[in-house]
Amino acid sequence: xxxxxxxxxxxxxxxxxxxxxxxxxxxxxxxxxxxxxxxxxxxxxxxxxxxxxxxxxxxxxxxxxxxxxxxxxxxxxxxxxxxxxxxxxxxxxxxxxxxxxxxxxxxxxxxxxxxxxxxxxxxxxxxxxxxxxxxxxxxxxxxxxxxxxxxxxxxxxxxxxxxxxxxxxxxxxxxxxxxxxxxxxxxxxxxxxxxxxxxxxxxxxxxxxxxxxxxxxxxxxxxxxxxxxxxxxxxxxxxxxxxxxxxxxxxxxxxxxxxxxxxxxxxxxxxxxxxxxxxxxxxxxxxxxxxxxxxxxxxxxxxxxxxxxxx
Numbered sequence: 001x002x003x004x005x006x007x008x009x010x011x012x013x014x015x016x017x018x019x020x021x022x023x024x025x026x027x028x029x030x031x032x033x034x035x036x037x038x039x040x041x042x043x044x045x046x047x048x049x050x051x052x053x054x055x056x057x058x059x060x061x062x063x064x065x066x067x068x069x070x071x072x073x074x075x076x077x078x079x080x081x082x083x084x085x086x087x088x089x090x091x092x093x094x095x096x097x098x099x100x101x102x103x104x105x106x107x108x109x110x111x112x113x114x115x116x117x118x119x120x121x122x123x124x125x126x127x128x129x130x131x132x133x134x135x136x137x138x139x140x141x142x143x144x145x146x147x148x149x150x151x152x153x154x155x156x157x158x159x160x161x162x163x164x165x166x167x168x169x170x171x172x173x174x175x176x177x178x179x180x181x182x183x184x185x186x187x188x189x190x191x192x193x194x195x196x197x198x199x200x201x202x203x204x205x206x207x208x209x210x211x212x213x214x215x216x217x218x219x220x221x222x223x224x225x226x227x228x229x230x231x232x233x234x235x236x237x238x239x240x241x242x243x244x245x246x247x248x249x250x251x252x253x254x255x256x257x258x259x260x261x262x263x264x265x266x267x268x269x270x271x272x273x274x275x276x277x278x279x280x281x282x283x284x285x286x287x288x289x290x291x292x293x294x295x296x297x298x299x300x301x302x303x304x305x306x307x308x309x310x311x
Contacts, residue, residue: 134174
């Protein structure tokens with residue numbers, strides 16, 4: 001893995017500036033008849049971040065674009081009303097090198113991923129696919145990376161190792177030369193009835209033995225001890241990353257989903273996120289995500305498409 005930090009991104013607006021500077025990248029949207037997607041595509045297109053191909057129900061795309069005041073003049077539209085067939089076309093564009101990024105529209109995440117992972121027609125990479133979310137929180141002095149909250153449902157210890165490596169690769173690219181990685185569990189105590197704590201201990205030892213390059217990995221850690229210096233002091237934690245974590249690795253997709261949505265809806269975080277590990281970045285925002293989150297995710301995808309983590 002290349003550990004050289006290529007950017008210095010500490011807030012999401014800096015990521016957008018980088019995306020504007022290195023864009024446009026070509027994106028292909030599957031089942032693009034979605035007003036929030038179209039708003040995000042319109043903004044990213046006007047700012048020179050992307051060039052878009054929209055695959056979906058043409059009349060619905062035009063109707064939603066009018067509703068969202070999105071300009072389709074510079075956008076290529078391919079009429080395919082069936083979401084699954086639209087996803088196949090989008091993945092084919094990426095597979096043939098005609099799209100640098102795949103974006104989910106009005107299609108289920110599982111359906112898009114199943115096509116992307118298909119060994120015959122998909123865009124599998126060499127490693128595990130995992131979701132990396134980046135959160136900018138009010139009154140937090142750094143970005144927080146979270147993984148995996150969207151792809152691997154119940155990862156084993158080897159899959160968690162790949163999830164860590166994927167997240168560390170993104171953090172390296174964004175300017176953190178040696179990210180601090182917290183393996184989350186209910187507490188800092190290893191307990192045989194808490195599998196996440198056992199995995200965390202194993203992963204921290206594996207990192208010590210060189211299985212993870214360019215990062216400090218420790219666990220198990222509670223969420224509060226991982227990110228809050230005050231909580232770490234109160235708990236008298238001796239972890240080398242207590243209160244300073246850059247990357248949070250969750251036990252499973254349920255925990256990740258809950259943490260991510262808690263940050264968005266309770267903490268009012270700004271977020272960008274996508275799936276790494278395929279031949280191109282995959283943007284699979286939740287249907288409830290607003291246009292800003294989708295726009296920031298497109299900017300993140302543009303940066304990763306031009307400078308793949310570890311590349």
